[in-house]
Amino acid sequence: MSGEIVLKVENLSKFFPMKKSVFSRAKHFLHAVDNLNFQIEKGKVLSLVGESGCGKTTTGKTILKLYEPTGGKITFLGKDVTHLHEAEDKRWFHSKTQMIFQDPFESLNPRKTIFDIVAEPMNIQNFGTLKKRELMVMDILKRVGISPPDAFLWRYPHELSGGQRQRVAIARALVMKPEFVVADEPTSMLDVSIRTQVMKLMMELIKEMNMSFLYITHDLAVARYMADEISVMYLGRMVEYADSEELINNPLHPYTKALISAVPVPDPEFKRKSVEIKGGIGKPIDPLPRCRFYDRCPFAMEICNQKEPELVDVGQNHKVACFLYKKDGDTVA
Amino acid sequence: MTDSTNTTVETTEAKLESPISIRMKLMWRSFKENWKIFSQSKIGMIGLYIVIIFAVAGFIVYPILADTVWKTTSLNAMVSYNPVTGYDFLQNNPAPPSWAHLLGTDPLGRDILAQLLYSTPREFMLGIVAALITVIIGTLIGTIAAYFGGALDTFFMRVADIVLLFPFIPFLIVISGMMQVDLLTLALIIGLLSGFGGITIVLRSQALIVKSRPFIESAKVSGASDSYIIVNHIIPNVMPLSFLYMMFNVTGAIFSEAVLSFFGLLNIKMSWGLMIYTADTAGYIIGSNIWNYWWLWLPAGASITLLCGAFYFIGRGLDEVVNPRLRKR
């Protein structure tokens, strides 16, 4: 697996202060993203999987500068983009990156026409003439399956169905042919039959435009379908990382195992055996220096309570952060 | 769009019209849609009709009448007089409605209808100027406070708290009692006071909702600046609410003016409140006089109530456009 590395994230952290009022300094921090490392190659899709509150969305938004990272380094196309100060750099970065949001009902401004929505990235970047923008909008709309595009150009989002709206959102994200796109659960709000259409469409476009994708989802099955690599997150930490088929077929981390076993199977005759884990997910506010899964882990050990496990490569590009494993797949216990 | 470059997609280009005409059509269309919703609200329509009637009376009928029937043509002081300020010698005043004075005259011999009509555009001016100031301030501060948050937000919200604390009418009374307040100043004061008060809080919370919606982040991801987002995304989305509050503020401003005039605190030539003040201080709103001299206070009082009510009605009608949750299914 070699190719141009589009995005490299090193030790990325994002803490949110828990403040009561503007007058008091924050004493507690929510460790939404804690020491994250990964990279995405050109044309590849990495999927971040985890339960709600695990920090996957924060990761995506931090990379795209919606949040200022607390620590770490983000390299995009070989350039350090952790902190962008120059207007020119910002312009460059924002024209090369994009995001697709979960809710097609909310991510389109209801007061703008489809044309305005799709052309907005170009307007903001002052890209091309109006004429050129129109043509590009028409073009991308056609490619996302909104046809005929000129019939939709001057409509408002509320006149469109959910599937169409998500297509428009995709069109908007892709109109400037970005290098890198964060897709935050883009299909979770869609109906089953539409969801498949949109997923297929995205797959096609990724191939066609050779983009890199960070695909955020809570659904492992969707991740498996969409992504080349999957990374599982738990309470702000990455617990496991592998190529998608490897991860699905050979999960190592107890949490990943639980996650996979909990996915219902559309087969009434199939009886899953689920991994029993205790309790529910909490919030990583000022977490103790220990494995964050410690409280729920059925295999918790003494060491898990003492320090945080590092992400170790157990071979075949499969990394896991658990004291049960050492390098190259050796099992400790 | 002036330069037409060669394009590859002729078919679509042929269908493209100039953006301005498209925008106009879009505006017209969304107006029509909102109108459809609005027109289903009986209350809103009643309000609109009343406002239109008053507007026609004040802005069209009055100038015409002032220029024709009420025009001071003769140089003889006994016959010619300004109906708003002048005196009709030909009868005992106040006189009940007659053909010469459709709504009668007041104790100073002035034509009630003329006073009523003369005041109408001024009431509109006052209401709309005050409401505009309020809404502009409220929208700007509300959105800015919501968008940037932090100390700025806290500051403006505390200011709003204080303004809300102010007993509004007493405060206006004190101000207008102490300094010379004319209509424009009053509009300014009312606009400023209510602009920094409740409306800011309402618009801020609305702006906070808009701010948290993904399309804001969507724009940010595309590199949009703060001002771009405020102007292009947040303001257009709080605008309907602003507009709604503008209607309620018109009501408030007209009402406040009427109250202040009613206490004789304003430095103005004529207004509906002043008409009632005149009737009241001259002793016509007491006991059986109330109905014997109804024309002295009823037209003016009804006008205040109707116009205030009308804007309020429109506000409630608009509420159904702006807040779909109130709509009837």
Added chain:
Amino acid sequence: MKAVLEVKNLKMYYDTQAGQVKAADNISFSLYEGESMGLVGESGCGKTSVSMSIMRLLPENARIISGNIFFGGKDIVKISNEDMNKVRWAGISMIFQAAMNSLNPVYRVGDQIIEAITTHEPNVTFEEARQRVASLYKLVGLDPERMDNYPHEYSGGMKQRAVIAMSLACNPKLIIADEPTTALDVIVQDTILRELEKIQKKLNMSMIYISHDIAVIAEVASKIAIMYAGKIVEMSDSITIFKRPAHPYTVGLMSSFPSIRGPKKELVTIPGEPPNLLNAPDHCRFAPRCPFATDECWKKEPSYEEIENNHFVACFHPQNLKKQVRNNVG
């Protein structure tokens, strides 16, 4: 076996300004004691309308045009609201789609459950009711101490459990669970589904699960009805549905799910979008999206027929025996 609930030719329409919405059209099914049934369909297909018709909790502009719903021998379409109040919760209770919002924020959770008990069983003292709630809490895996908390002090999963506990409060014969796990994370969803299944077995209740997720239904329901555009298009026991889906929609639905088991497969998509139920057409409502549609499908609506034992389909071209088609698709 005795039918707990029998729905016969239920038609429930909404009157809107734009026209009539046929939210539930000619729905028939029966549910037996201890049976759990899944009602599957996409959003707007009328599955919630069916459950609301059963509970008689319809908005003002909704009307039950015709049909009967027999519960406990009575046609609950026809009884008075007061009588219906006695049926509600004591006979049929419900787990709502949005558990987050189905608890009143200003009352303690325990009190809200006790309210249900004391309303239907006025002789139960408060202490008894509290005892009962405590045991219900244990049953659904909640700490009884949390009874006196307010809803906002619960997490999403806990609220869902509390809502389940509430639905069990009056020992109903039938529970309708409307998307009971939709907003939950997958692990919580799993545990809750398991618990529901366990409780249902234990108390031998009948259940109707409503969901858009056929996988979830497959886990818990013994009988599945597939709804499309206000109609039940296919119904049978769950194994039959999965092994021999007859309606093209069912077929499509099942193959459009990415699965985590087995080899990675290409997804099959159903083209187009679900129709608007406003002024629904006279022909087969799936015809525009159906790969097997013929002229016949565009002319009239297919009738709802039993094509094999206990397997009902509304389609002119049932796919039940064409195994190769299923294999191709699946």
Added chain:
Amino acid sequence: MKKFLLVTLMGIVVAGLVFAGGTANYAMLSDVTSLNIWSMLGPNATAWNFYATMGKYGSLYGMSDLTYQVVPSLADGFWTPLEKVTEDGTTMYVTTVKLLKGVTWSDGTPFTADDVVFSYEVPFKLQMPGNWMSNLPPDLFIKVVKVDDYTVKFYITHPSGNFIYSILMSAIVQKKFWEPVYEEALKQKDPAQYMMSYDKDLLSEPSIGAFTVSQWQKGAYLLDKAVPNYTFKGQQEIEYANGAVRYVIPSLNQDNTYYGTAQGTVNNTFVTGPYVDSIIYRIYQNQTAAVSALMKGEVDYILNPNGLQKGFVQQLQTNPNIKIVENPSLGFQYIAFNLRRYPMNNKAFRVAIAYLIDRDLLANKILGGNTNPLSSLVPPGNKFWYNPNLKAYGDGMTTIQRYQAAIKTLKDAGFSWLIEPKIENGQLVQRGQGLMGPDGKLIKQITMMAPSAGYDPIRSTAALWVEKWANDIGIPLYADLTSFNNIVDAVFNQNFNFDMYILGWGITIYPSYIYEFFSSDQNVPGGFNSPGYTNPDFEKVAKAFLDSTDMNVAREYAFKAEEYLNEDVPYIVLFAPNVIEGYRADRISFAYTKCLDGIQSGYSGYGETIYVKVIQ
């Protein structure tokens, strides 16, 4: 300033006189500010204070009931002529006043010279602000010295009419009650303040008058009770047609006649009461409420310095039990010119405007009879001081004649027009435009400030008419209807920053204002001489008027001074509003209702509580 105490009039004992009882109910439109005499007469003395509380106090001299002549009240006869004396190198004038013997306070204490000395010493020594300061002008008053228990001597700096009308009419309080307070006050940092805010036992302060305040429910009512041992009860005041006034005080065995001999036709005979047990002054916060109360019979009479408006009168007339009386007010409304500015400094210009103003038309027709046309500074009702020979510009002319006279005046003075006003067949056919001064330059807009209709519809209407008349003959006059405060601010605070304005004065019987409004020593920022009128001849005459203590002499000078003013028109007096009042004729009766400034007037005693009878 209101002359407060005129109560103590004398009369002959009428044997077997029956004093009826009962309670009279008066309406007031505002609460009194205090029951403390020092404060009541303080900087914000209100009419309401006087109405309800002044029945308690006395003064050395007062005025006769309907003829408004100075007569002794607590004094025994008139003061001796002023004598010039020199003490410690200062020249002073001194006079002796004898006090009535046998007068007692309501607590039985006799009234003596000590009370008088104390009453003058306290406000003067403590520099009490407000009316005290004008009652005892520091540049005039020096001291009062007790000669014996019933004789005092007054020392003043120079002879002045104000000595009579201010100093000799100042209120007398009881020394016994106030002395301890005064002593305590002297120990304070601000003794005056202490005196004025003293509020203990005020209800038990002894009264020398017919009534004493016995209850004050703040915001609701005051209860005045008749004093049982009122010294002057049952006295008679007899006013003769020849101007003489005779007072017979049976309890003191006094029978005095002033201003002539007691013979000829008797115009009026008043027998002093009180005829009622008590009077309740009910406080209504506005006129509407008070009138409603009168209609309902809750009150018998409304005390109101401004009188009733037309509408109230019409409402009251629907009740046959209510009697309406109408009297001219003591005051006038006027236009003032700023003689410091051009063209107002041109006499012809002022005269032209004076010609234009048709008072009769304004007062009777336009303002609907609510006002009396008035052209002199002294209203005719003030019989002694009124100059009947004064003739205003344009008296008796029609509107057109006035136009013509004004145009002629202007032309004669060298004014010209771009377009001259034209009058044909008694009709104005062409308005004047572009008035040019004698220098040939166009006259810029002249602003006349007037109260807005909100404050006073009458004056604002008048202003608009004056504007119209002036504009008709081409004078670029603009009536700026603005707030009352604005006018006062521009005129008095901003160093006479105005062209013209309309305001009004409430005035006094003794017309000392003739001097004050136009004298050069008031022609300073904040002074009363707002027109900036300077005329040495006038000054001389006016000063002489003020310094005369013989009122007949003073009157001669006053008439002369008025003539100067009438000629030069620094003011154009417009009209005096009417005071219209109503009372329940079925419940009470007054001794008289035809008097200057109405029944409520200070000059006839606030509805003359001592004459009021309740009809039973």
Added chain:
Amino acid sequence: MMLKYIGNRILQIAILLVIYVAIVFFLLHAMPGGIKTLLISNPKLTPQAQEAIIRAFGLDQPLWLQFVDYMKNVFTLNLGISFSYYPTPVWNIIAERLPRTVLLFTVATLIAFFVGFASGKSLAWNRGKTTEYVSTIVGIITYTIFTPLLIFVMIWFFGSFLGIFPLNQFLNPDLWIHTHLNAQVIFLYILLTMLIIGIVMLVSYLMALRFSHRIRTRRLIFYLSTIIAVVFSLFFWWISPVGIYAADILWHMVLPVMTVTIISYAGNMLVMRDSMLETIKEDFITTARAKGLPDKVVRDKHAARTAMLPVVTNFVLSLGFVVSGGVITESLFSWPGMGMTLLDSTLAKDYPLAAGALIFTGIFVLFAHLAIDIIYAFLDPRIRY
């Protein structure tokens, strides 16, 4: 926690008050004219007398010194000396009039709140019926009617036409002249009685919560103790020699209270209606119905109780305006309270008094806010301090 919260709120209120007082002070001092104009309009005052007054009022000091003094004095209730009631301290005047306003408006706003709450509730519940239209229209008319107009008609109808209620004043002098009682004391006693009844209601509510879990028993405890408190205080007033005077004041209050109620109930009603309409659509209402609760219980216990929260918020926001309306009501009914004081002092250019009245109106509103904040915290369990 509650105490800490109240403490915090009081601290906040103190800060707000300082700012408020500063604004009032500087605004009034920025006004043109002022005392000097006032003095000059009195032609009989000598320059010496004027100077004496200026000195007495400290008007010769620099503005900031005046402000510091003023600020110090406000917190010791020393609001200076009234110009128009010279030399009465402003605080004395306010102490005399504040109870009148507090009584009138507490009674009126409470009635208006409950009338608005109850009618809004039934409006929303009976949506689409004729009664809804009628009461909405009546409500909107009373809400938008020009207040003086309504008062004129009220006065005419009840005073002149029917003649059943006293129109003016707050007591009947014919009755009061036989006593030496100060009406202010009676006002305070009435307020005290109301406060005691309120505390009894609150305590009994809390006790009921603790003692029983049955709604019926709770209600019984609550109503019983309330009735006992009311009956007891009525009895107390009955046997007390001053009861008749209190009754007289209350009798005079009927018409103003009616008017204020009519003016301000509609606002609460309309907000309650909207809030209720929204609440009805909430899922927990569907749950409540599904539970088979009787309609009335769903309406009162679930819908109205929850819908009440925005109404209370609106009530807080409208308090300032209710007090504003007081100026009109008090003036036209000759009810010499704070509103009238404010108007009169303004017209008389008595700015120490105007400022004092404004400040105390503000304090009244502030403490009403505080009270409602605390009530709100009781009503909404989501709010914790």
